[in-house]
Amino acid sequence: MHHPHSSVANLHLSFVNLHSSFAMRSLGIFAAPYKPQASEMAARLVQLAAAHDIEARLQAGCARSLGRDDLAADDAIVAACDVLITLSGDGGVLGAARAAAPYGTPILAVDLGRLGFLSSVRPNDLDGAFEMLRCGEFAVEERMMLDAQVLRQGSGSRVSGLENDGSTSQAKSPASPNPEPETRNPVVVVGGSIGLNDAVVAKSALARILRLSISVAGQRVADVRADGFVVSTPTGSTAYALSAGGPIVHPDVPLLLLCPICAHSLALRPLVVGPDETVEILAEWEGEEVESSALEAMLTIDGQVGVRLQSGDVVRVCRAPATAHLLRLPTDSFYARLREKMRWGH
Numbered sequence: 001m002h003h004p005h006s007s008v009a010n011l012h013l014s015f016v017n018l019h020s021s022f023a024m025r026s027l028g029i030f031a032a033p034y035k036p037q038a039s040e041m042a043a044r045l046v047q048l049a050a051a052h053d054i055e056a057r058l059q060a061g062c063a064r065s066l067g068r069d070d071l072a073a074d075d076a077i078v079a080a081c082d083v084l085i086t087l088s089g090d091g092g093v094l095g096a097a098r099a100a101a102p103y104g105t106p107i108l109a110v111d112l113g114r115l116g117f118l119s120s121v122r123p124n125d126l127d128g129a130f131e132m133l134r135c136g137e138f139a140v141e142e143r144m145m146l147d148a149q150v151l152r153q154g155s156g157s158r159v160s161g162l163e164n165d166g167s168t169s170q171a172k173s174p175a176s177p178n179p180e181p182e183t184r185n186p187v188v189v190v191g192g193s194i195g196l197n198d199a200v201v202a203k204s205a206l207a208r209i210l211r212l213s214i215s216v217a218g219q220r221v222a223d224v225r226a227d228g229f230v231v232s233t234p235t236g237s238t239a240y241a242l243s244a245g246g247p248i249v250h251p252d253v254p255l256l257l258l259c260p261i262c263a264h265s266l267a268l269r270p271l272v273v274g275p276d277e278t279v280e281i282l283a284e285w286e287g288e289e290v291e292s293s294a295l296e297a298m299l300t301i302d303g304q305v306g307v308r309l310q311s312g313d314v315v316r317v318c319r320a321p322a323t324a325h326l327l328r329l330p331t332d333s334f335y336a337r338l339r340e341k342m343r344w345g346h
Helices: 008-015 038-051 060-065 075-079 090-103 123-134 334-341
Strands: 026-031 055-059 083-088 106-111 139-153 187-195 198-203 210-216 219-226 228-232 256-261 271-273 279-285 297-301 305-309 313-328
Touching: 026 038, 026 060, 026 075, 026 090, 038 055, 038 060, 038 083, 038 123, 055 060, 055 075, 075 090, 083 090, 090 106, 090 139, 090 187, 090 313, 106 123, 139 198, 139 297, 187 297, 187 305, 187 313, 198 210, 198 279, 198 313, 210 228, 210 256, 219 228, 219 256, 228 279
Parallel strands: 026 055, 026 083, 083 106, 106 313
Antiparallel strands: 139 187, 139 313, 198 228, 198 297, 210 219, 210 279, 228 256, 256 271, 279 313, 297 305
């Protein structure tokens, strides 16, 4: 199994240079529970692994469906294997990427979904792909990930003027002859996650509109009323950000893509910033038709990890230290995949 501090350089040496020295001793399998082919393909992978003395580890639900509880393991253990195979659509790949990132585990995605931007192998190519994998004949795409956290100030106060160190600077009243000692409520992180696609701040069905203040590198960029806001990686540019009017970005181009969702302004457009910038979104809202306590907004990462927001919370998004490693056929092309999936030229 992978050590948490596995070298990315070694990973590239094994796969990109197509060296046969790569030794796969353990194989993790993430399988979508509701995909009809998933259990059958998982059983085939277990059979192939056993034939080559490779230890297979499965998520508990998948192992139970195969009657192989002896192969069941926690997700973290499955994700720490030498290679992780996903039998799912793109959503399953996103979850696998978050689980595998701390270990640097390469992911081979078998496409059981509808769009399949992140997949590299079709179901009927499973046996051939396993043999190529065993021989180290895949290339690695290293994908940038983001880290999104919700910051909240104590005692119900809004977080304002966030400093680089996470402290806050409150608005000061005019000086008085005998100023009171300044007190600050601590800012705490109440939730968050790393993600491969995006971090989205969005209103619930009852919230009328969000008031968002967007800052980049500590400088305020825009104040906007909108249904929400997307901060996307290059990988996520073909997901929610695309629906919000953002451009499609090649995954090798390092950046963060900022896209408002249904902004109440014709002037606010998608914005590209550097990959190492820190983006902060101050989210506030109010409603006249319903009580404020009934209104909700949410931060979602990759559409799968959610954190409920309170008015005045700040969502801080930056580049994650970890990256995702997706296995590709050496002949695979982003542009060919884009043309196929977007049906350009059909």
